Amino acid sequence: MSAPNASGWKPTAPQANDEAGPATTTGNRALMLEEKLIFEIGGSETTGVDLPEPRGDAPHRLGAQLRTGEIGLPGLSEPEAVRHYTRLSRQNYAIDLGLFPLGSCTMKHNPRLNEKVARMPGFLDCHPLAPVHTVQGALAVIHELGEWLKALTGMPAVAMSPKAGAHGELCGILAIRAALEARGDARQVILCPESAHGTNPATAAFAGYKVEDIPATAEGRVDLAALKARLGPDVAGVMITNPNTCGLFERDFREIADAVHAAGGLVYCDGANFNAIVGRVRPGDLGVDAMHINLHKTFSTPHGGGGPGSGPVVFSEALAPFAPLPFVEKLASGEYRLVEEETAEDHHARSFGRMTAFHGQMGMFTRALTYILSHGADGLRQVAEDAVLNANYILRSLDDVLDAPFGLSGPCMHEALFSDKGFAGGLTTLDLAKGMIDEGFHPMTMYFPLVVHGAMLVEPTETESKAALDQFVTAMRSLAERARAGDETLKQAPYYAPRRRLDETLAARKPVLAWHAPAAPAGMPTLSEQGGS
Ligand SMILES: Cc1ncc(COP(=O)(O)O)c(C=O)c1O
Secondary structure (H helix, E strand, O other), X not given: OOOXXXXXXXXXXXXXXXXXXXXXXXXXXXXXXXXXXXXXXXXXXXOOOOOOOOOOOHHHHOHHHOOOOOOOOOEOOHHHHHHHHHHHHHOOOOOOOOOOOOHHHOOOOOOHHHHHHHOOHHHHOOOOOOOHHHOHHHHHHHHHHHHHHHHHHOOOEEEOOOOOHHHHHHHHHHHHHHHHHHOOOOOOEEEEEOOOOOHHHHHHHHOOOEEEEEOEOOOOOEOHHHHHHHOOOOEEEEEEEOOOOOOOOOOOHHXXXXXXXXXXXXXXXXXXXXXXXXXXXXXXXXXXXEEEOOHHHHOOOOOOOOOOOOOOEEEOOOOHHHOOEOEEEEOOOOOEEEEOOOOOOOOOOOOOOEOOOOOOOHHHHHHHHHHHHHHHHHHHHHHHHHHHHHHHHHHHHHOOOOEOOOHHHOOOOOOEEEEOOOOOOOOOHHHHHHHHHHOOOOOOEEOOOOOOOOOEEEOOOOXXXXXXXXXXXXXXXXXXXXXXXXXXXXXXXXXXXXXXXXXXXXXXXXXXXXXXXXXXOOOOOOOHHHOOX
16 A cells, blocks of 8 residues: 555644634644545545556557546545545534434434345345346335335325435326326416425426415415415316425315315325324325325435435326336236336326336335334334424424414424524524534524525424433524524524534535646646546
């Protein structure tokens, strides 16, 4: 192994005016270490591996592809590379460090058992083009997971191929369009309540529909009267998030669905928040025609972790014939078939087509099925109950110091919603969120949903203990009291993070996403000359 890279550490000038204590010569703060880019710490003269010189005619076989200069990748010894990524990981917040109030939408606890099963070679090495008779076990997993999703939602059909929640929404809306077109009905409007998730109107618009808003009531739910008044022959359907983004169950869902059906439309439910009701409510009983399920939110898979995520869609009888291909079918012989083509006798003869080139995301399917089988139906119901209990514990522990706009009208579902009402001295939700970083918590969802001023949406999820919730509540109470007292020091928070306040506008408007190599020594091509950045 070659000598360690000499170009790494240089003393940095002590930082002036540091309110969090005296500056250090390294820029490090206790055991939190400053970290440069890997291109800055790795030099081209160093490498972590010793490879023999190519022998024989190997270089000649490369022809014109033979490189004439350095490729410009940083060379590091193994410990340098390991330390670089470990230091970076310590500057991040993780679900394995503590409560993560962004909740299941971003990351909830992924049981280690899921990981063990997902890494079993038969699943891990499964290739989408493998002959079907060699992947019967994988097809069995896809089929069994689909059967669970149908049973838990009370819906007769399922499409397993969509690769995320938003992709599932598109799948559902395309099936709705195919069903309407099949009856020669060219309706053009999709209604989205204000309390719907942002992806809902985006999906409808992407699919070519005109999107119209339906207002929310003072209670944070769909305004039933306004929705009924807008229904008509141009309305293809509604997209409703239930439980909604205010963390509330849409109690009028059945009545809404009946009214939409009576007006000739179809009902899409954004089922991302199914984790709050799984085992207690079957959306099929509420009149839903299509609903996606975010496997990461309800069934504890990583959110698109290390590859595509998964957003299966369940369908009503009315939409089942239009569901996408391919799908897995269990034959009477007990074998599994992957149906890739429409056939005249097939009940999918009117499929709208494909969502993806290949069927499924094995890593997500194996994790989700492991989670389902390790909990069973009763355990899944308890998951939902614990998620709701934890959110209500937070709601009631904070509603005397933080305004809870819909808290008076009853309990919430899996998310507790607060507003910035009562903050003094020009302090904002952002200031409180920055203060949370100093208290050792990642901030919660902020400024969403839009129907609430300075919204703070906290989703603790089902796995947090009372001790963890109490610690979070203690930190939030102190921050809320400082915000109500107009404590100026919050405006400068965070004090203890590796970076203080960044310019959020510039970061969003002019992000610098590429690193450009400094001028190369004479004779050596720069990265950009080699097409790198
Ligand atoms: C209510 C809701 N709808 C849709 C989505 C979009 O899902 P995805 O991020 O998997 O595309 C999310 C995100 O988790 C969500 O919370």
